[in-house]
Amino acid sequence: MTEQHEAPGGVSGRALQKDIPQATVARLATYLRVLAMLADDGVAIVSSEELAVAAGVNSAKLRKDLSFLGPNGVRGVGYDVAKLRSRIEDVLGLSQGHRVVLVGAGNLGRALVGYGGFQRRGFTVVGILDSDPAVIGMPVAGLVVRDVAELAAAVAELEPTIAVITVPDDAAQDVCDRLVAFGLQSILSFAPCELVAPATVEVRRVDLAVEMQMLSFERVRNAEHAPLPEVAHAGSGRIAHRLPTSHPALQHSATPHTATSHTATEPSSKGSVVTP
Secondary structure, rough: OOOOOOOOHHEEEHHHHOOOOHHHHHHHHHHHHHHHHHHOOOOOOHHHHHHHHHHHOOHHHHHHHHOOOOOOOEOOEEEEHHHHHHHHHHHOOOOEEEEEEEOOOOOHHHHHHOOOOHHHOOEEEEEEEEEOOOOOOOOOOEOOOOHHHHHHHHHHHHOOOOEEEEOHHHHHHHHHHHHHHHOOOEEOOOOOOOOOOOOOEEEEEEEEHHHHHHHHHHHHHHHHHHHOOOOEEOOOOOOEEOOOOOOOHHHOOOOOOOOOOOOOOEEEOOOOOOOO
């Protein structure tokens, strides 16, 4: 199977990044996750239909998304899993990997540092810092919690490309300001407040409560529109309508889900993130 790793005219994938819509970037990350699982299972070739179903989109949308990467698959054959995975990693800027520093060694911060999935996807946590004397010096997943007072020295020493903030709301802006002052331009925040940063800094916010609220909304909406199965009552000739909790309408279908997914982490502009 022949794949092209350059766009028409010899333009590299990196040159195409500015032309890729934000929604497509989010789906590319999903395709990458699916491709990684296929590779782990020893799958060498995947069709657009198979990849679309696994990613929860329709095949037409998938092909349009992948068209931003230049020529990839072979009609009637499919996509080379390893090459398409490499291509997406290149466009997402993952080819060289990322070094991550995390500020906030509470329960969430320690859990994130201990999560092995980041390493497998090209993100290596190289440092964790906090201001609490009770946790400074504590070992966490092979790292030692450093005093946040050493943040400038830690950034200079560890050379992180991404910073993660898992501190309380009232400390988040100060930490963000310090990270920006020390040269970090990519920040992921789990603090519930909106952070202000220069236009040159990309800040994304993960608000878990909002995400659960969106799930709650979708659950109610899906339940209201689910067809009621006809169930015959024993000993009677009547037909009753009943919706058991295990009804397939409340479960994921094997066919692509066409509804638009919701996220609370979509930035409205550089340097600021708002929730719906």
